[in-house]
Amino acid sequence: MTGEIGQLALCLALALSLVMAVSGIAGARNGAASAQAIASGAANGLFVFIALAFGALTYASIVSDFSLLNVAQNSHTLKPLIYKISGVWGNHEGSMLLWVLVLAVYSAAISWSRRGSSQLTSAALGVQGILAIAFLVFILLTSNPFLRLDPAPFEGNGLNPLLQDFGLAVHPPMLYCGYVGLSASFAYAAAALITKERDWARAARPFMLVAWIALTLGIALGSWWAYYDLGWGGFWFWDPVENASLMPWLVATALLHSALATERTGAFRSWTLLLAIAAFSLSLIGTFLVRSGVLSSVHSFANDPERGVFILAMIVGAIGGALGLFAWRAPSLEGGTSFEPASRETALLLNNVFLVASTATVFVGTLYPLALDAMTGTKISVGPPFFAITFAPIFIALLLLVPFGPRLGWRRGDLAAALRTLAPAVGIALVTTFAILTFTSPHTLAGAGAFGVAAWLIAASAIDLRARGLKTLQAGALASALAHAGLGVTLMGVAGTTLWKSEALEELGPGETMSVAGYTLRFDGVKAAQGPNYDAARATITVLSGGREIAVMHPEKRIFPAEGQDTIQTAIRTTIVSDLYLALGDQRDKGRWIVRAYVNPLAPLIWLGALVMALGGFAALWSRLRVSRTAGAAVPAPAE
Amino acid sequence: MRVALALALVLFASLAQASPAPDALSDPAQEARARNLQKELRCLVCQGESLDESNASLAVDLRHLIRMRIKAGDSDKQIVDFLVSRYGDFILMEPPFEPGTYALWLTPFAVLILGAGIAMWVVVRARKSPPGEV
Numbered sequence: 001m002t003g004e005i006g007q008l009a010l011c012l013a014l015a016l017s018l019v020m021a022v023s024g025i026a027g028a029r030n031g032a033a034s035a036q037a038i039a040s041g042a043a044n045g046l047f048v049f050i051a052l053a054f055g056a057l058t059y060a061s062i063v064s065d066f067s068l069l070n071v072a073q074n075s076h077t078l079k080p081l082i083y084k085i086s087g088v089w090g091n092h093e094g095s096m097l098l099w100v101l102v103l104a105v106y107s108a109a110i111s112w113s114r115r116g117s118s119q120l121t122s123a124a125l126g127v128q129g130i131l132a133i134a135f136l137v138f139i140l141l142t143s144n145p146f147l148r149l150d151p152a153p154f155e156g157n158g159l160n161p162l163l164q165d166f167g168l169a170v171h172p173p174m175l176y177c178g179y180v181g182l183s184a185s186f187a188y189a190a191a192a193l194i195t196k197e198r199d200w201a202r203a204a205r206p207f208m209l210v211a212w213i214a215l216t217l218g219i220a221l222g223s224w225w226a227y228y229d230l231g232w233g234g235f236w237f238w239d240p241v242e243n244a245s246l247m248p249w250l251v252a253t254a255l256l257h258s259a260l261a262t263e264r265t266g267a268f269r270s271w272t273l274l275l276a277i278a279a280f281s282l283s284l285i286g287t288f289l290v291r292s293g294v295l296s297s298v299h300s301f302a303n304d305p306e307r308g309v310f311i312l313a314m315i316v317g318a319i320g321g322a323l324g325l326f327a328w329r330a331p332s333l334e335g336g337t338s339f340e341p342a343s344r345e346t347a348l349l350l351n352n353v354f355l356v357a358s359t360a361t362v363f364v365g366t367l368y369p370l371a372l373d374a375m376t377g378t379k380i381s382v383g384p385p386f387f388a389i390t391f392a393p394i395f396i397a398l399l400l401l402v403p404f405g406p407r408l409g410w411r412r413g414d415l416a417a418a419l420r421t422l423a424p425a426v427g428i429a430l431v432t433t434f435a436i437l438t439f440t441s442p443h444t445l446a447g448a449g450a451f452g453v454a455a456w457l458i459a460a461s462a463i464d465l466r467a468r469g470l471k472t473l474q475a476g477a478l479a480s481a482l483a484h485a486g487l488g489v490t491l492m493g494v495a496g497t498t499l500w501k502s503e504a505l506e507e508l509g510p511g512e513t514m515s516v517a518g519y520t521l522r523f524d525g526v527k528a529a530q531g532p533n534y535d536a537a538r539a540t541i542t543v544l545s546g547g548r549e550i551a552v553m554h555p556e557k558r559i560f561p562a563e564g565q566d567t568i569q570t571a572i573r574t575t576i577v578s579d580l581y582l583a584l585g586d587q588r589d590k591g592r593w594i595v596r597a598y599v600n601p602l603a604p605l606i607w608l609g610a611l612v613m614a615l616g617g618f619a620a621l622w623s624r625l626r627v628s629r630t631a632g633a634a635v636p637a638p639a640e
Numbered sequence: 641m642r643v644a645l646a647l648a649l650v651l652f653a654s655l656a657q658a659s660p661a662p663d664a665l666s667d668p669a670q671e672a673r674a675r676n677l678q679k680e681l682r683c684l685v686c687q688g689e690s691l692d693e694s695n696a697s698l699a700v701d702l703r704h705l706i707r708m709r710i711k712a713g714d715s716d717k718q719i720v721d722f723l724v725s726r727y728g729d730f731i732l733m734e735p736p737f738e739p740g741t742y743a744l745w746l747t748p749f750a751v752l753i754l755g756a757g758i759a760m761w762v763v764v765r766a767r768k769s770p771p772g773e774v
Contacts, residue, residue, distance in 0.1 A: 232693050239688035339766045346763055353755035361748035368744040381682045383733030390748040
């Protein structure tokens, strides 16, 4: 029964998305309140029915209803409850259902928003309706999660053990909130072009912020997972799938900054529209790359060319349609604006130049090997060294400029005054660089420079807050200070681990020791242990420092009989300033195991920094929602 | 008492020092060369991992091969050339700079320069346009 309910709910959701698309666009064109109300109602109905379908699939997974093909292929009765739930989006069909669920949540949120004119909201809902139609047809035709299996098997195939992990349970919904959140900016941008509404950025801002926060956290979660799960302490691989999530983040960051200028002074109006289109287009391209099987990895659940062609058609339709609309309508939206070379506008423009160049770098680095292979049959790899030569200098140059933005006024800023205010930060940065070069080893000039840039970002943010006065501080200023300082914190973590990582790999028998970066590790043997759906070899390793026992750690190897796969479970002891990281390798002779040990100084700062950036996003969101409530009551149409 | 126990443990532990990892080269300089090479070469069967990071059996074999070659006295370049002749440019983490990859290497900086040019034009134009018109 559950399957039929889900199937019916999806069909009804498709019907509602048609209603939403037609009435949304019609309501925007003729301004009829009735059409607008229908679009709003359809958006909420869409959410209800997709939530129902998603709930049906989740229920089927929880009760192990193997008469559903999707559940039989991806679940198992012994799987713990949390992974029965997260397993819903741990496969292609379920993850696409999650995608439209998030789309429906944003659509409903747009229908409740009172920040734009009713025509703008209506057009945005219409665009969201078109996107929902495309994705629902895609699900129903090529990726239906409610297909039946007869006879139902007694047991399911289980979920890839790599995905049975808390970080990976949370990572996809977070990332989707980001990817799909950019659909709201896209919808508002398209709506602005349809209705010729100039003040669209203000309405779209909260959605941009939510999407950006979710992308930041989603990428950080993915990187954290790679760090603790893959067993050698790497946190970023420049893997095409990671790149696919980084590109929308870079463009969304550019969009947030450019939209700030558009909203405030009307500058860069068409450019901001273009960025909103590009950000969502890159989300779609990311989905295509990950889901089509063009790139095979833990993320691509199915290699199905038919799905790839369908998604490709959606990308071409969405990008082509939006760009066509842009070419047709954008010129009528543009208005001249004036600002001095030393101004906030120029700073935001430079931010965009560097972020777009960074995005272009990731884009060619990801797609060039595919294109080259398709055209000439030559296979090349584009690995971390490429990005170290291209992406790193461009991004570091951006970071050097970041602190000037908040210190320059709109239209006409005072560069000399900004420099005077920031002088102590320059000093702190130079002292940091010098101290790293003098007192630490091993060091490289690039590594010390990276620490200097990190110190510059953090110190400049603190100075900015102080200069604005802590008592009269506005949440908006706090937002930029936190986001920029967070970049510095992450950079510090990246530089610290890269420079000072120590590692050791040894074969140990019971009672034997190895040492890594001042720690002595005593191998106390391996015992068999039993998890809910796996068998584990659980090592006991005692950590000694200066002759004293400071910890006992248990890295594991796990074997999942249902899935026939094994995974490793690392043990990490963190002090925030440093991680001691242990992974259990293969068994050699009886009782003798390979143990890999790493000390990763400052590694936790990588993700802590992302958290600080996200907090900055929350501060911005809070200031927006609060300001709109107070301003909305007093002034019906804000002057900005 | 606890100190004595800990001391005893340390002493005992140092007596039972572990045997070194199975394939490490005894000469630290040679081992460092091997590690550096491993980081520049790609595991051919993995998704974006270098030979240094991968646990795949092909990666284990290639790590072994690199060490054999270093022991036999080959230079880094000889080893890399040998592997490229066998597996193609695909094995290099850093793609070569040659006509087929000019576009790859130059796009980032071309976009940056183009963007900077456009930005300059926008700034100059924004200064000229009459104030007050928004």
